[in-house]
Amino acid sequence: MSAHFLLGIFDSIYLLALAAWTGEILFFSFAVAPIVFSTLGVETGERFVRALFPRYYAWGATAGAIALPAFIAGPLCYPEFRGPRIGVQAMLILGAILLTLYSGNSLTPAINAARDEGPSGDARFRRLHFRSVVLNVLVLVVGIGLLVAFANRPAPRTSGIIEPSxxxxxxxxxxxxxxxxxxxxxxxxxxxxxxxxxxxxxxx
Structure with a gap:
């Protein structure tokens, strides 16, 4: 296989995974959540969101876990793509994955527990919910930034690494x-x- 062919495979996987991750956040934040609460009401909407959140965060973490190795594999084909910029972007992907896992496995159960406490847990619920929104926006900004960086990546200058037969x-x-x-x-x-x-x- 040529380096050009391998780069095409890795880039396709990376773009699909990153677009699925970013698109999920946009669709849930600006389409699903407003419609759910306006249509089903607060109580029913909360039950729906509770059932949806585990799949929501699992989808994001899985997409990130696919995007990370695909992104790193690209520069292995072309030495001119290597450098500190690749390391920074890889760390951003890893950080977004960790934030997604934290939100799904630690923050969301804490939000649900605070909500179940009733009026006594309102202050804690608002604080944790605000943190969840901030982290969600942060992951979205990282995803959009990575897509913009990929769109502005220069074309390969060489034929890439040639593996002997x-x-x-x-x-x-x-x-x-x-x-x-x-x-x-x-x-x-x-x-x-x-x-x-x-x-x-x-x-x-």
Whole structure:
């Protein structure tokens, strides 16, 4: 497989995963949530959101876990894509994944528990809910920023890394073995054995 073909696969996976993650946040925040509470009411809407949130955060964490290795694999094909910028973007993806996992596994249960406490837990509920909104917006900003960065990535300048074929690897190993002159126990040159590998021209 050529580097160009591999980059196309990795970029496609990365874009699909990142778009699915970002699109989920946009769709839930600006379409699902307002319609649910305006149509079903506060009490029924809260029950719906409670049932939806575990799948919501699982979707985001899964999409991020797919996007991260696909993003890192791209620069492995083209050395000109490597550098600190790739490391910063990878850390942003990892940070967004961790925030999603925290929101789904720790913050959401705490919000539900505060809501179940009734009036005594209102202050705690508002504080935790505000934190959830902030983290949700932060992950959304990271996702949009990564999409913009990808859209502005320059085209590859080289043909990328060329992996040798199995036949070429065998030829190189045979040539490398021949370049090492054999010596005996006293350190003197030893005559090559008749069954030793012969020098192979890689052009043949």
């Amino acid at each position: 199995p036949v070429e690897r065998v030829q190189r190993e045979a040539n490398a073995a021949h370049q090492a002159e054999p010596v005996d126990e006293r350190g003197e040159p030893r005559e090559p054995r008749e069954d030793s590998p012969r020098l192979v021209d890689p052009k043949l």
